[in-house]
Amino acid sequence: MKLSVALNAEQREFDVPANTTLLSLLREEAGCFSVKHGCETGDCGACAVIVDGRIVNACILLAAQVDEREVITVEGIPWVMASMSGAAQHNELPEASDVEGGAGHNSSDSNAASKSSFQNPEAFSREEHPSTYELLHPLQQAFVDAHAIQCGYCTPGMILSSLALFAEKGLIELPSIKRKTRVTPVRRKPGIKKLPPSEQEVREALAGNLCRCTGYLKPVEAVLRAAEELVSEG
Ligand code: FES
Ligand code: FES
The missing domain is CATH 1.10.150.120 ([2Fe-2S]-binding domain)
Incomplete structure (x- = not known):
């Protein structure tokens, strides 16, 4: 089955058997090896990931349950850090024209450019932000x-x-990258x-x-x- 998952600042598409667990999807399809394979019964937390802001054990979820949802693993922490450091201070997702340098993108607006760079799922990468990937949260x-x-x-x-x-x-x-506005629970x-x-x-x-x-x-x-x-x- 086809799945679309917002994974660590990137919209990813997968085509996997319907019985694929989220743990298998993340390790074997997405290459997120920070997600550990432990008990497979939801007891140890080695496979814990954040789905739509909540911690869940990936071994007891089917991959299909995160279709159109947002998943953060430890590989996404540089992205979390970039948001903490103010790399993106606005709440709205950029228009496609901002992201791709289209008609709405003004090269003189460096602030808008950095926002687009942060929130464009294609752009937030080790290549785009190498120094962030060298830091620890x-x-x-x-x-x-x-x-x-x-x-x-x-x-x-x-x-x-x-x-x-x-x-x-x-x-x-x-x-x-999915929510139009950020959610702060408290x-x-x-x-x-x-x-x-x-x-x-x-x-x-x-x-x-x-x-x-x-x-x-x-x-x-x-x-x-x-x-x-x-x-x-x-
Ligand atoms: S592997 Fe132990 S809770 Fe998932
Ligand atoms: S299981 Fe070894 S450090 Fe926690």
């Missing part, structure tokens, strides 16, 4: 700094569970300070990500550390 850096990674098999799922928590708490906005009135998640909230967010190595203390510490950094950055 503050959350990834916190995992390194807190020594929260041992074998690393659980780490992509933990990173995405934490990103989904941060988005839910309003610390970050997950970018989208809306604060102007002037209301961002609050980091509590340790309990972090533990609950990571509860679906099993780790055989770290004992969970370091990953929880890393997530809290990254949350504090995001709050202090405003």
Whole structure:
């Protein structure tokens, strides 16, 4: 069956058997090897990905269930970072003419050009933004700094569970090539300070990500550390 999936800033088309799982689609068809193959029963969280802003286990979803939906894996984190850094400050998707340099594209409007570059799914790539791909997200850096990674098999799922928590708490906005306007689940009135998640909230967010190595203390510490950094950055 034919599927159209917004995957990490890119609209991708797939033609797969109807019984293909999302895990197989992402690893075998899309080449997203950050999505790990673990229990295949929805228990370990190694295959966790973000679908339309929510964390899900890819092994227990059919690929068909993400047709016309938006999926973010760890490979999409440079795109998430670019949105955090203000590479795109507007809410509307560009017109085709903006994206392709058509009649509506004015080369003197460099701001519009950078917005188009960010939101054009064809354009946001390692080639287009090489420096972004060399950086770690503050959350990834916190995992390194807190020594929260041992074998690393659980780490992509933990990173995405934490990103989904941060988005839910309003610390970050997950970018989208499908939504006309961005969605921030927690809306604060102007002037209301961002609050980091509590340790309990972090533990609950990571509860679906099993780790055989770290004992969970370091990953929880890393997530809290990254949350504090995001709050202090405003
Ligand atoms: S492999 Fe999907 S939850 Fe374990
Ligand atoms: S670091 Fe090895 S499973 Fe978590």
